Amino acid sequence: MNIIRRPRRLRTNAAVRALVEETTVSVNDLILPVFLVEGTRVKKEVASMPGIYRHSLDNLLEEIAYCRDLGIKTFDIFPGLAEEKKDRFATESHRPGNMYLEAIHAVKSRFPDVVVMTDVAMDPYSSDGHDGLVENGEILNDETLEILGKMALAQAQVGADILGPSDMMDGRVGYLREILDDNGFTNVAIMSYTAKYASSLYSPFRDALESAPKFGDKKTYQMNPANIKEAMIEAELDYAEGADYLMVKPAMLYLDIIKMLNDNFALPIAAYNISGEYSLIKAGAQNGWIDGQKVMLETLTSIKRAGAKIILTYFAKEFAELQRK
Numbered sequence: 001m002n003i004i005r006r007p008r009r010l011r012t013n014a015a016v017r018a019l020v021e022e023t024t025v026s027v028n029d030l031i032l033p034v035f036l037v038e039g040t041r042v043k044k045e046v047a048s049m050p051g052i053y054r055h056s057l058d059n060l061l062e063e064i065a066y067c068r069d070l071g072i073k074t075f076d077i078f079p080g081l082a083e084e085k086k087d088r089f090a091t092e093s094h095r096p097g098n099m100y101l102e103a104i105h106a107v108k109s110r111f112p113d114v115v116v117m118t119d120v121a122m123d124p125y126s127s128d129g130h131d132g133l134v135e136n137g138e139i140l141n142d143e144t145l146e147i148l149g150k151m152a153l154a155q156a157q158v159g160a161d162i163l164g165p166s167d168m169m170d171g172r173v174g175y176l177r178e179i180l181d182d183n184g185f186t187n188v189a190i191m192s193y194t195a196k197y198a199s200s201l202y203s204p205f206r207d208a209l210e211s212a213p214k215f216g217d218k219k220t221y222q223m224n225p226a227n228i229k230e231a232m233i234e235a236e237l238d239y240a241e242g243a244d245y246l247m248v249k250p251a252m253l254y255l256d257i258i259k260m261l262n263d264n265f266a267l268p269i270a271a272y273n274i275s276g277e278y279s280l281i282k283a284g285a286q287n288g289w290i291d292g293q294k295v296m297l298e299t300l301t302s303i304k305r306a307g308a309k310i311i312l313t314y315f316a317k318e319f320a321e322l323q324r325k
């Protein structure tokens with residue numbers, strides 16, 4: 001038998017496999033999204049996200065301290081608000097001293113080396129549960145920008161490092177960049193949710209924050225999962241408007257989009273391995289149908305292989321714990 005090229009030679013043992021391994025996920029690549037709620041000593045598991053909790057600030061600080069010791073350096077904080085704090089205009093989102101702004105300030109004061117990423121979107125604060133201002137059942141674009149601008153500035157003022165506009169309004173990256181620069185926050189970065197699709201996999205996140213839309217869906221602002229071309233347009237716009245990072249969301253079902261943006265833009269590409277993607281894997285593992293840890297590793301590796309340098313993932317802590325062993 002004369003088989004000249006035998007690819008299996010590079011798979012013979014673990015050392016050789018490690019030698020030729022092209023993609024390695026590191027804790028340096030990961031951002032852990034965390035959920036913040038009002039109160040003290042609150043730690044409530046999200047029913048649809050086993051192992052993920054809503055924390056009051058005191059517990060969140062402990063959680064961050066623990067994860068920081070594991071090597072996780074960046075945290076994306078999301079607020080869950082009581083219904084009575086919400087209104088049409090998301091007024092609470094930029095009220096000085098609100099729970100969210102206090103938390104950003106507290107995290108940055110306690111852990112100056114930690115990178116705090118924030119969420120810039122109306123939905124956690126909106127009585128309509130939408131990412132924009134609603135009028136007669138429509139989501140207004142330009143009026144929403146003004147609210148996002150106030151929210152972003154308030155976050156920058158308390159020490160946010162990276163702002164994450166997750167709303168999908170047109171023109172918001174340029175609008176926020178200008179407000180930040182005009183107020184002296186030239187070093188506050190923007191990680192734009194560039195290609196955010198109207199996915200059915202956000203529902204566990206909306207459970208966590210009780211932020212589901214009160215009517216309709218988000219299809220007039222989030223992208224159609226069937227489309228590739230508009231991701232290019234969104235990325236061109238965000239690049240031109242000054243985004244520092246481009247994000248694709250969700251991740252697992254959108255690896256082609258991650259690859260396309262990475263092939264076409266020199267900015268770091270991030271991917272958000274979202275709540276429903278996490279829940280699917282956890283559910284499969286809890287049923288004993290798949291090996292949760294192996295599927296987690298394969299998932300993160302695949303997202304990175306597709307071209308994401310950065311992965312926002314609820315698995316960050318579990319991954320870091322596994323690495324430490």
Ligand SMILES: NCc1[nH]cc(CCC(=O)O)c1CC(=O)O
Nearest residue numbers: 121123166201202205274275276
């Ligand atoms: N601004 C909304 C927002 N910011 C982050 C997520 C989802 C994150 C996840 O599912 O993990 C969503 C959900 C949505 O668009 O309804």
